[in-house]
Amino acid sequence: MKSFFTRYIGALIAISVLGACQSGEIVKDTSNKVEENQSQSSIENDINEPNEIVAIAGLADHYHTGDTIELTAELEEDLEYDHWHWYTLAPNQDPENDDAWEVVPNNETKTFSGTATEDGEQIQARLFDNDHKIVAKSVPQIITIDDHHGSDYVSKRIYEGFFYFDEVGERELSDFAGDWQSVYPYLLNGELDEVMEVKAQNNDKKSKEDFIKQYQIAYETDVNRVVISDDSFTFYYDDGREVSAKYKSEGYEILERDAGNRQVRHVYKKSDDTKDMPTYMIFSDHNINTAPAHHFHLYFGEDRDALLAERTHFPTYYPSKLDGAGIVRDMLAH
Known part of the structure; x- marks a missing residue:
């Protein structure tokens, strides 16, 4: 009788331990799944909202009407793409309104060349991948025109x-x-x-x-x-x-x-x-x-x-x- 009771208690303990182990494995697997989902979500967000990892070099403190503007986009991280577009935004427009930005023709490299025409115009460089999706962009830069003594x-x-x-x-x-x-x-x-x-x-x-x-x-x-x-x-x-x-x-x-x-x-x-x-x-x-x-x-x-x-x-x-x-x-x- 005592031997039977001992074997019964031992079986219960084994079942409890096994159940605990199985439960722990399930929790661990769920945690990994959550981490994978979060990582995937982060990647998708990076694609949908490109990091502003592009610096603009060459911007002058101010320009005069008709001056040549020459800028260079510089990546702060290494990326394998080199397909650029430059965009301008008219003065007093909301930079968050993507529809208001206009692509600048004939500027599809990391260098930009244009003419100073409007005080307060904004400019931005965007880098695209092979599927023409934006992978990086610059913070919008403001073009300041100051003709000092006027042109009248x-x-x-x-x-x-x-x-x-x-x-x-x-x-x-x-x-x-x-x-x-x-x-x-x-x-x-x-x-x-x-x-x-x-x-x-x-x-x-x-x-x-x-x-x-x-x-x-x-x-x-x-x-x-x-x-x-x-x-x-x-x-x-x-x-x-x-x-x-x-x-x-x-x-x-x-x-x-x-x-x-x-x-x-x-x-x-x-x-x-x-x-x-x-x-x-x-x-x-x-x-x-x-x-x-x-x-x-x-x-x-x-x-x-x-x-x-x-x-x-x-x-x-x-x-x-x-x-x-x-x-x-x-x-x-x-």
Whole structure:
């Protein structure tokens, strides 16, 4: 009897263990199935919503109307495809509305070439597989067009120095606010040679080398960076010094030029006792009334009359965010 009871209990234990093992295997199999389904779902989502793993190289800070736009699509991951299309979206359109994007003809490689025509236009590169399904795309990039002084008759007339006295006005220092870099180093390292070449082509008396020598005098400065706020200047010198002072407007002067046109220079005088900063800062940027500056010539020193009379030395500054190519593009547009 005892032997029978022992065998009975042993059988029950074996059945329980076997059942537990079988149950565990079923749970494990179900888990693997779920993982496989999730993985498949992830793959399908990647196909339906391509990863934005395409970077756009070559985009300028801004363009001028009619400039050539040259861009390159660069993959951040290795893919075996090379079938590209470029798309543009009109200004103020929703980039999430795929129907609003228009394919750009004759641009089916990773390089794009086009013309700047509309400020705020967006552009996107898309990579397709052999079944013409999108496998990667770029984040939409915005094309910024800034013609600075305008393209209408009045703007051109003023830019060339032909204006009426009642068109001139005092300007706040905030018109020049920003972080600016000297173009002198770019002249010295040869990056502005293209600009000098164009000047020579448009001049019967001076060569490219003549212009380089002329602008070595004009641009020379040891102030490599200028930061301007609503009421102050900070100079950054080549030797590492950094000096700030406050300034206030002292109006403007209208100067007559030998060619018969005029120039307006806006004058600011130091309003605190900071040492090692010039008493006067005088701007010329081709604007004659309130408008944000895009570059400027800066005359600074102690003698206001001498600075107003200066014609050959005018350190010139462009936004610090521009590289050499960006500065060249801006200079050639004027």
